[in-house]
Amino acid sequence: MNDKLQARERRAGPIPWQAALPRPGKDTLVAWGMVLPALIGFAIFYAYPLLQAVRTSFTDWNLLSAPGWVGWSNYVELWQDDKFWHALKITAYYVLLNIPLQTALGLFLAAAMDRLLRSVALRAVVLFPYLLSNVLVAMIWLWQLDPTLGWVNHALDAVGLSSHAYFSDPDESLLTIAGVNIWRHMGLVALLFLAGMQSIPRDLYEAAAIDGASEWQMFRRITLPLLRPVMVFVLVTSVTGSLQIFDTVAVATAGGPAESTRVLVYYIYENAFSYYRMGYASALSVVLCLIMVLYTFVQMRLLNANQSDLA
Amino acid sequence: MKKQHIALALLLAGASGASHAAEEIRYLLWDAAQKPAYQACAAAFEQANPDLKVKVVQKGWGDYWTELTTGFIAGTAPDVFTNHLSRYPEFVANGQLLDLAPLIARDKLATNVYYPGLYEAWSRGDQQYGLPKDWDTIALVYNKAMLKDAGVTPEELRELNWNPRDGGSFGTMIARLSRDEAGHDGLSPDFDPKKVKVRGFQTSGAGGMSGQTEWSHFAVSNGFRYYDGPWSKHFNYADPKLAETLTWLADLSKKGYSAPLSDVSKLGASALFAAGKVAMVPDGAWMVGWYKDNARFEVGYTLLPAGPQGRATMFNGLADSIWSGSKHKEAAWKWVRFLGSSDCQSIVARSGVVFPAIRDLTETTLEARRAKGIDASAFVEMTQAKTFLPPIADRASQINTVVLSAIENVLLGKAEAQPALSAANAKVNEIAAK
The missing domain is CATH 1.10.3720.10 (MetI-like)
Structure with a gap:
């Protein structure tokens, strides 16, 4: 039960990292730097194909002839x-x-x-x-x-x-x-x-x-x-x-x-x-x-x- | 400086000369058994045309059409490929096949050397989308020892008739050849349909929109027609003549004379036949080599039974087509012309794997098979029966899915034939009309 008690105490008091929050700058930059590789992969292999699929869904593309818009x-x-x-x-x-x-x-x-x-x-x-x-x-x-x-x-x-x-x-x-x-x-x-x-x-x-x-x-x-x-x-x-x-x-x-x-x-x-x-x-x-x-x-x-x- | 220029020019000339000498045509086919014959054709072709090379590639039927389609899009499709009647309309509709008619006219190629109907099957209007390479019919394959044990002579087997009501003398023969585990044959009142050791007859499955080896010969010999003609948009799958044929087939499973469709759909009837569990199966001319290799008993081939409208068989023919995106069209045409010539087709005939499209080579093929101990003459005799082509239509793959599912339901005993087929036919005509 010890952990739970401690947790409750912590919740009641001031949360230490909250004070440090409004300080965008070096940390934010580092964070973005770390997320970036995953983000690039996501953009190329998920987001872009997804947008393409949504666009294709409004066409009559049959792979072999040029697609036409069909609303x-x-x-x-x-x-x-x-x-x-x-x-x-x-x-x-x-x-x-x-x-x-x-x-x-x-x-x-x-x-x-x-x-x-x-x-x-x-x-x-x-x-x-x-x-x-x-x-x-x-x-x-x-x-x-x-x-x-x-x-x-x-x-x-x-x-x-x-x-x-x-x-x-x-x-x-x-x-x-x-x-x-x-x-x-x-x-x-x-x-x-x-x-x-x-x-x-x-x-x-x-x-x-x-x-x-x-x-x-x-x-x-x-x-x-x-x-x-x-x-x-x-x-x-x-x-x-x-x-x-x-x-x-x-x-x-x-x-x-x-x-x-x-x-x-x-x-x-x-x-x-x-x-x-x-x-x-x-x-x-x-x-x-x-x-x-x-x-x-x-x-x-x-x-x-x-x-x-x-x- | 000048010397350098000359050297460079020589180098370039040499390089372009080398690439010219190696103009390569890529040729795709699906049947591994036929690859050696066409490899031999390619060797003969290269000898006659030292500036051309042919690369023969084989891809199994399962991946074949996906491979082709993706190749069309990516620009990597083969210059020349073996084509199927059920597939080429889709390619024509999308402009992927080269029209051979102007080339045939230019070279004054004789097109009457082929079996009648083969060349025309690849025409649409004035256009020509393939040059015939082979043909096949369906015949009845039987286990010689089993028939001998039952006291059936080959002559008796040739003369059978069939109708969808009681099966005719063919239906009686199926019962006679069936055996349960206690040894009763299918005509005996003690025959136990739950414990069958040997089935008299087995069809391979539902067969989709053409039913090539499965039901087409029965249905057509009963008066069924797929549609009004090639490229028609009106299909007749609701015809009662097809429904009664399928009902008869489904009843064979209920009586134990055939295995349930669910037991054969994965392996096909040929595997059960080779395992000695079936006495008779209908199958195509291209399968004789397979039976030779896989059945450890003597296999015979005879005529299919004659139906109410006579004997009937599908007469199917493959052809070689040129991809419209090929960068070597002239060379590709040379190769296709060679494939369709008696020079190449006699090589194929001597291999005995398939019957070449050129009429005069049939005897050569039969001889090659006789040398391997196979009498395949029944397939040639079947060409004298009422023959019909597989259905040729736009959007065939979509139509196929609908018909396949309806017939599966009927043969599995999950649905009555007539309502299932009527509903399927309405959907088919809706798809075809689009």
Whole structure:
């Protein structure tokens, strides 16, 4: 409890660095100097392409002929395009299949590693799937889950369970892709949570233990609330990453079977590189970007991401 | 000073002379099995034209079209490339292909040496966008041992008929060749469709807008037509004749005579056939080499069954096209002319990989295959059936996505054929009309 008391005292008194604030000059210059390299990279590789994409979304560019200005017509078409709404729906389903389970499993693994099994080797093993490239992961599972040649179905057959078509059945394909990505990302999420857990002062747990709290109560009352900033970071990065799901779909199902996995980014890819409709693909990308910005904003607001209960 | 000038001039002359001697044409194709034959053509071409060089590059079908498109934009596309009927309309619409008609007229090239229909498939109005290089048809591929075990003679197999109601004698043959794990054939009342060891027949998948090896021969032999003709903006996918054909195919899976589409969509029917799990599959002429290398049993080729409107097969032909952005157009034309000539096509014929577009070389190809123990004459016989080209249309890739998804739903048993196809056809016509 010592840290918390100190923190409270500090908050009450004058904050030392505040006095030094109105002094732009050397420090500001140094700060900008340090930010500059990142800023240049951001401008060249993010801001400029983003502006270009926004501009392209108002044209009918097809890659091969000169673009012509078409105003808002791509956006009007998008609003009326049932394939866009279908892709958006599929993407939303995917996020719902992917995130809750992935976050819960990551949290469980992190808690287990923090409180019960403090082994470095175990942490490495848990992170391993994340070190493989997306394409490789998709290939590995494609073979393992092949309906006729994969060992998973052979194993199910051997114990008398019914086999599945996984990626090739429209009812199972999206769930299978979600499962593969949960397998791949769970370890990273766990590691992020673990880092957050280790910044929680140990004496809180000691005090709780003396008061007779169970492991579950400590998790509920101490770990979870103090993990909030990490939770926000994990949710924002994993949800936006999940909204952008593409590689696994491109390798394993190509949007099929029967459009059951045509997620938004795959639909963008098809428009750009199969139908040569760069303008329309850009409009779709701009909309996806806005959805992600909106989500991030709401998420940060809802969970007060900027404040920690420890400070 | 003067000496220096002369030296410089000599140097420049030498440099430009050297670069002139090495004028290089880049040639792109997708089939790795055909690369050696075209490499041999390139060697013969270079010998006849010492000032030209041909670089043959192969890129798999999966990356081929992306590679080409990005090359068009970046200005690095190959001068000459193998082109496909379903893809070239998009390139024509965007001005990426060189019109060969003026060059053909200038050089008075004979274009009647090719199989009828091949040359015309690459024309739009007075323009010509490719010179034919090969052709293919579809035939029925079968496992000889399995048919012998069932007491089926090759003559019997040649004479089968088919209809979408009960499958005709072809449908009975499929049932007869199917075997469950207990050894019952598909005609037996004890046949267990859940535990099938050998499927009588297998189609590869949904096949998209053309259904080349999958359903086109059945549907067309039943009276189906894709559209009113090449470049038409009106499609007929809602035709009940297609719906009943697909319903028949979907029912084969329900009865256990074919594997469910979800089990074959990743590997294709040919892999199941080579694994000895299927007795008969329809496949294209370009696949005979693959079956030779991958099936550890004797493979036979015979005619497809005759449908209510007779026997039918898709007759597809590839061509070589020149990129409109090529910096070596004259040299590229020389190479394309050579590719389309009997000098190069007889090299291809002797390799036995594909049937060259020039009619007189068919026998040479058959002989080359016979020497490898393959009787591919069924593919040539199929040219005498009712033949049709794959659909040639603008915005084909968008149309393909719509049709593919509808047919997948039907073959997976997730949708009724007629409503699914009617809805898809409305969308297709909407896309085509744009």
